[in-house]
Amino acid sequence: MSTLTRDERLAGAVALRTAGEKERAKDQLVVLAAEFPDDLEIAFQTAWAHDTLGLEAAAVPFYETAVGRPGLPPDDRKGALLGLGSTYRTLGRYAESVKTLRQGVAEFPDDGGLRTFLAMALYNTGEHREAVGTLLHLLATTSGDAGVTDYREAIAFYADRLDETWPG
Known part of the structure; x- marks a missing residue:
């Protein structure tokens, strides 16, 4: 178990994806998604990480979680609906x-x-x-x-x- 908070871990994974380290970002996000399976923001970021790697089928359940109920900020929700x-x-x-x-x-x-x-x-x-x-x-x-x-x-x-x- 990491000593970093959920937010710090999520920000770190997103920073990896932004820096082009897509595989590492995806791996970290998959761990986070397993820990926080109902977290819409983590689901969206995990879907996006899969999508950027061409792993569309694997992205679908994460996108479906992200849009399955209200709670994402509007820009993220828009991105998740477009992504899905x-x-x-x-x-x-x-x-x-x-x-x-x-x-x-x-x-x-x-x-x-x-x-x-x-x-x-x-x-x-x-x-x-x-x-x-x-x-x-x-x-x-x-x-x-x-x-x-x-x-x-x-x-x-x-x-x-x-x-x-x-x-x-």
């Missing part, structure tokens, strides 16, 4: 990805990352119209490109009307 949703997608679990990312967008509607990953997952589930519409809305609201800003209103209007035509 994108990890589900990577693993081919598309319906779970869409469900998770929809939840993330509902909680954080202005987050472009969540909306982008939701569009990718929607594409994977065959919901192409909604996927493109989501991306067009994101493009219309966030782009600084003159070719987009000049047509911002039209792009936003047509994002929900991709299949409509008008007599001309």
Whole structure:
């Protein structure tokens, strides 16, 4: 048993990950997660450590713990929902990805990352119209490109009307 506190150990593991020592960080976080299995912050950091190593399947249970109940700070919760949703997608679990990312967008509607990953997952589930519409809305609201800003209103209007035509 370490003489360091939970917070000191967690901060040390996060510092290792930030410094590029991802495997050591993961190993320390796995020990912490075993000691504190209901700790949302440790679960999130452990999931993230696995994800950075390409260990997506191993990250899932930690992400699920992290988002399973309220308690994470908003930025961490947003990151955990995006991480879990994108990890589900990577693993081919598309319906779970869409469900998770929809939840993330509902909680954080202005987050472009969540909306982008939701569009990718929607594409994977065959919901192409909604996927493109989501991306067009994101493009219309966030782009600084003159070719987009000049047509911002039209792009936003047509994002929900991709299949409509008008007599001309």
